[in-house]
Amino acid sequence: MTVESTAARTPRRSAGSKAGTTGTKRTTSTTKKASGAGKSAEPALVQLLTPEGKRVKNAEFDKYVDGITAEELRGLYRDMVLTRRFDAEATALQRQGELGLWASLLGQEAAQIGSGRALRDDDYVFPTYREHGVAWCRGVDPTNLLGMFRGVNNGGWDPNGNNFHLYTIVIGSQTLHATGYAMGITKDGADSAVIAYFGDGASSQGDVAEAFTFSAVYNAPVVFFCQNNQWAISEPTEKQSRVPLYQRAQGFGFPGVRVDGNDVLANLAVTKWALERARAGEGPTLVEAFTYRMGAHTTSDDPTRYRGDEERLAWEAKDPILRLRRYLEAANHADEGFFAELETESETLGKRVREAVRAMPDPDHFAIFENVYADGHALVDEERAQFAAYQASFADEDGGK
Template sequence: MLTTPSAPGHDLVAGLAQPLHVLAEDGTRHPDPILDPALDDVDEALLTELYLDMSVIRAIDEEAVALQRQGELGLWPPLHGQEAAQIGLGRALDATEFLFTSYRENGLAWCRGVSPEEMLAVWRGTALSGWDPFTHHMATPQVIIGAQAHHAVGYAMAARARGGDEIAVACFGDGALSQGDVNEALAFAASFRAPVLFFCQNNHYAISEPVAVQATVPLALRPTGFGIPALRVDGNDVLAVRAASRIAARHLREGRGPIFLEAVTYRLGPHTTSDDPTRYRDEQELETWRGRCPLRRVERHLAQLGASAEELRGEAQRRGADARTALREAVTALPAPAPESLFENVLSTAHPGLERQREEFRSFTASLAPEGTEDSAS
């Protein structure tokens, strides 16, 4: 039983021996006493929407990889294999709960209504941050590993100080737990009982470093050292992630302090499109995890409920094809920003240091212009 600790000896982790799950790889639904109460609203329609969400975000991800290979993007961090973890979390939360993520959580951005071209603008080099965080209640992606954990805790503490009931979610990978920022954030959240969900997608690799080298025990044990309870679930089971996320959100809204959720999943693609994963993992391992495909699991379960697998796949392919076409057209049409826009939206108020840099930039670009022509940057 998951409990908020009040004395040593309490069971702080649910799903430690084996990650909690309700959908087996063959699609069979299994009962779970912890997760089932948070799944009482699941029906065929909901399952279908979750499946289609995962299908579309996989199509967008595959198109982004293709665009990078064709020179349209500078870089792209694929999420292939992690669709259930992201869609399960994204479809469990209220739209007002603020997300702080790394660079791979494009499934969460999809759930928050961020357009695919906004997701890709940074990687194409036409924008510095992608989207308005306050429109979508989602901060733009953090590239510095683990830094977003601090941001989430600070936001949650400020929201509570203002008397609001918002919660914050910090999303990161297994490698981030080896960073000081995440551990400091855990300490602050525990000390101030900040309403933060720490959501770790354990995809088994921090770039090329396997999780077994980073930790000799399940990652969900680490937050318990700070007095933070944890759930550990099968991150390829979208229902398990959705249920655990709803349980965690309820825990936070009740004012019981921070909570940690480890979603055990797998990154089937490279760390980024500049990475060669064949150098650090073998085909047999990949084949094992391909068999645990989160989309296929839901598809098989829906078939067991009587849905037409052929119609389901057909709808997923249609939506995916539409998303691919729209994304390619939108991304290639993104306008190049004016060079001087680099200085805009850096600080909320004027700063002499930034203005000095702007003037130096103007002087430099003016010095490059041929005599008799206007400064191209003005």
């Protein structure tokens, strides 16, 4: 198969120079032209591991993973398996009424683990609400992710303890937070980098466009990591952009690259490259991880209403975990003992998460009315009273029990 690189190389600029004053050189191999007015070139894709588990070479990015050991490869596989197991347990807990909501990452493990393992300890992460794999890489206890979805806290972890910010529910706003933080890093003279995660749907938000503008103009050391999982709830990607998402970076004056989001090695390599650019003072990068959301957008969503089974089946053949397993087995980097031991560890993790959630207190039903306004508000008081009456009605039906 043809492997194409979209790595754009931008000459290094000083922090005070303006974005867009230098040309962007793009190198690709065998770029296919799309026919028809208004259509762009066929998107190129960085891939190092095929769906069949075959290692393929890439002149641009091989150097970022060529030294990877068998132990490190097994570690990536373990990360993905345990993240998927935790995610499945959280989905089941929501179905059982233990969580109010859950946003599954099923199918996106390679994008998150690959990019998460590319980070240094002093880099800072701004996630959305689906980055459970990145949280795992940053050492956040999986059980701490669930308190917010149970309604018992507003996050459950110290962002500064792991350089992993609290989950962001407001779509796209974390890209502005990340840009501001990255601008601060430059002012402080540090050589760390920032990464902001968002989805294809968020790419249509004004906050994201503003973040692109500020990061380019101020040459901020930030990587924008877009997980294009093909569906913004029920809207396909073609409703978000007329061109491939990574190409949007060109208009803001920084490079964009599309990577096979189901290839953990490619995600590791491309993110390392982008982070190194940021640390070297070369400004922002947009990475589009081309992947697929296997499950529902959240547990309140029914994907069967807007997409067919054949689409999911086609993407299941590109499963990121199966892909790496095939490579490990073919290269004799893992034996059946490793996989059996990991299965046991996976079940132990599921049990720990299950017990931890069930041990959490029930959320305070009236907490939603607190801290809305600093000095109180008549409308909030009225709504609180209405809710109290509603709650009391259940006790009346049970004979006061």
